[in-house]
Amino acid sequence: MIKRFIARNAPGYIFLSPWLLGFFLLALGPILASLYLSFTKYDMVSDPRWVGFANYEYMFTRDRRFWKALEVTFTYVALAVPARLIMALSVAMLLDKGLRTIGLYRAIFYLPSLLGASIAIAILWRQLFEQNGVVNQVLAVFGIEGLAWITNPDTSLYTLVILAMWQFGSPMLIFLAGLRGIPRDLYEAAEIDGTPKWRQFTRITLPLLAPVIFFNLVLQTIESFKTFSSAFIISNGTGAPADSLLFFTVYLFNEAFKFFRMGYASALAWVLLLIIGAFTAIAFLTSKYWVHYENERD
Amino acid sequence: MTKLTRRGLLGTAAAGFAASALTGLPAYAQAKTIRHYWWGNPERDKRTFAVIDVFQKANPTIKVSGETIGWGDYWTKMATQTAGRNMADLVQMDYRYLFEYVRRGALKPLDEYVGKSLMIQDFDKGPISGGMVDGKLYALNIGSNSQVIVHNTRVFKEAGIDADLINWTWDDFAKASEQITQKTGGKVKGSDDLSLMIEVFESWTRQNGHEFYDKDGNVAATVDDVASYWQFWEDLRKKDVVRPKEKTVILDIPIVESGVAVGDTAMSHFWSNQLVGIQAAAKDKIGAAMVPHKKGGKPGQFIKPSMFMSLSRDAKDTDAAMAYMNAWVTDPEITKILGLERGIPASPKVRAALQPGLNDVEKLSVAYFDAIQTKVGDLPLPAPKGAGEVRDAFMRIGTDVVLGRAKAKDAATQFVDDAQAIVERAR
């Protein structure tokens, strides 16, 4: 009986052992520590002092900037995730249809993502979107008078959404890898049957790409909730102007490292974790209805 | 978490002690290593590593590990190392952060070394006292600076500005701004909009007779102080003689993006040790003016240490660390390498030795420093915990005024309330 149990489970645990080791020896401790710290007042210099739920209470009842940070982050996620995914998927499909120069385009389209959230990008973005920047020069050709997009609190967040769209390289690559896995002959058969293109898309591409779409959706959502570098660097770490770029993690970072409130920052982190966790759980629960895997098909 | 760490560290220390008792101490005599951590730039790093070389040659038993990173990332790493009780033995400190670190117990006082291993008795008292917190010396001044209104001398000349730039008033400043804007046809605006510069506001409120913080660490600047300050700039904005608002609301911009460096304004606010950096970025020759005075007001501007060197609570070999620190400010060869790069040295001897070798910008900063000596006020009282956050709040709430989303008076009321709440929460 026990032997059978072991025999059944052994391969799984052996293959999982690096991860298990890493998780229990390296990852779990810090995670639990941050949970503990979220119930303390901790300035990183003196010892943490237990304060119960005070951090959470302050957050929900008195901290105006907490709500502002949530608003900024949710707006960003709602706009950036779909925009980036649609961009990535359409370009990936365009590239997938047997262009000889695909390698070149793929490299070109990935370039913006290579620049990541470097200081160069911060400087460039500020120059692009300033009053007499390139964007407004282009708009002027069409007779549109632009504004100082990046320093106007009403529009600054959208420049970051555009940045996210423009750096669609990584979901695009993943989509491409997924598209490569769809058997060509399915399309050929559909072509012979005279199935229209859009139908091929909904009948073949979408269902077979579902696991990859699902991956990108979940990952992009998680990453967008955690967006830090771009907002931090473009606003010089402040979330300015007028807190319009106060992403949740930027707020959290400043609370921790600028204002010495690591305890409070940990509480913020756990609230964010719960929010992201809820969204991910919903995604996983609904995935039953639209994501089907080859190795689970009967 | 930290409790665990400390126990861990104690354990290691105990084990180390046992080991050294077993093997005998001599084996450890060679292994004196001290770590020195500073924020820098290519120029400063080069000079500092040269200093380390000189020091190691003179003290072969001490090895100095130089650790450097830019200002922006410096404090993140510092906080992490502090939390891990693994601070470098000697850390570079900034006036803005000194109180935050001292009040939380991260630094060791230096008083017991003064006159024994730290020979700074003949240094100027003013600059040295800048490193005192609650009656103890926690930080050694390694350069002084003061606020400065940097201006473009070419534009000033062309616009015919002839004000006395040491004794001028806010009215003179406003007039100069108008004149410059007018003479250049708006191509160069008079000045950067300093609405969000709490450092300049601090001078303003002191000119009105109020410190920013009182001795109990409460906010002493009044709503009127703040409102009148923001209103002053509002008026200049209305006349369109300062940098446009969309440039102003980007906070903490690098100096290369400031108006004087870029060339779209004739004046910006800086610290005097930054003159070299600005000159390197600007096309025209720059000059130095004091922060304008209030007619009949008190002195507002002050001289403060631009950078400190501090002994951290994690320093193990304090003798070696103090030897290094002492060499930094007294050794002729070392002080010559350092020059004025970190600010004006507090030692009259060192200053005299440096005088002949100064270049134009350095001469400018020394001359400026001499000129303001009698015009500045006392150093403000040490700031309370939370001062850094108050600075952020000032910029954030001021942004609403700059963008015309709030009246100066309302925003000022909100700021004073918020600032007081912040320092109370930090206690």
Place this chain on the structure above:
Amino acid sequence: MLTSCALQRDRRERNGRILKHVFLIGVSVVMLYPLFWLLASSFKPENEIFGSLTLWPSSFQVENYTKGWTALPMSFTTFYINSAIVTVLSVIGNLISCSFAAYAFSRLQFTGRSFFFALMMMTLMIPYHVVLIPQYVQFLKLGWVDTYLPLVVPRFLASEAFFIFLMVQFFRQLPRELDEAAMIDGCSPFKIYWAIILPLSLPAMGTAAIFSLIWTWEDFLAPLIYLNDIKNYTVPLALRLFLDQEGQSAYGQMFAMSVLSLVPVVIFFVLFQKLIVRGIATSGMK
């Protein structure tokens, strides 16, 4: 009749192709603009980078490159070697350990699988900045600070859940009959992993390799925290040494070195993206 139809279709297809190229080239310009900008800035004199809107430098400062390489206390040769060590080890670690974990999660049955999977997903969601300090304390106790171990060892222990999840999604797309057939032939789980799953997942592995390389190469925060001695600095850390927000910076040299730092990544990208093309995975299997 028939031929004219075919001709018409040909023409329509050709027009479509041209249209597609025009579109792609248009998009490419937008995508490439920042690179041109970066290149241009890297040749500009220091006081022209800000404030001047023209892309073209008034004079070409090649010194930004020649001087930039040695402007710091260590030359960039050292930083490149350091970065290369960390990156190569990390990529290898990631690919091995994450594919192991992904294989277990996607194709093996064992008790607690979904529980561990949920834990793994959780590590993806936690904001890195709050575990930074406990993690630092932990590595400090191990005596690993100021070595590459904190940057590399976790990668061999599948610390990057992103890659596990990515591979899981791709592994799950392979038909189950593959393992079943192999199992009947007496193949061990390891044999199946090595001889069947991996070769059929080259696009996924290629993608993972590319991301892993780029992200490690560009990683800034972990090296900042864990590396103290400038001799151990990686390229992204070194790039930050050029800048001093409050003092004298060397933006031109920083841009020049940034351009150079992209070169190895682009080369790797071009080499490894071939893997993504070659994936024929499931075709012919069904």
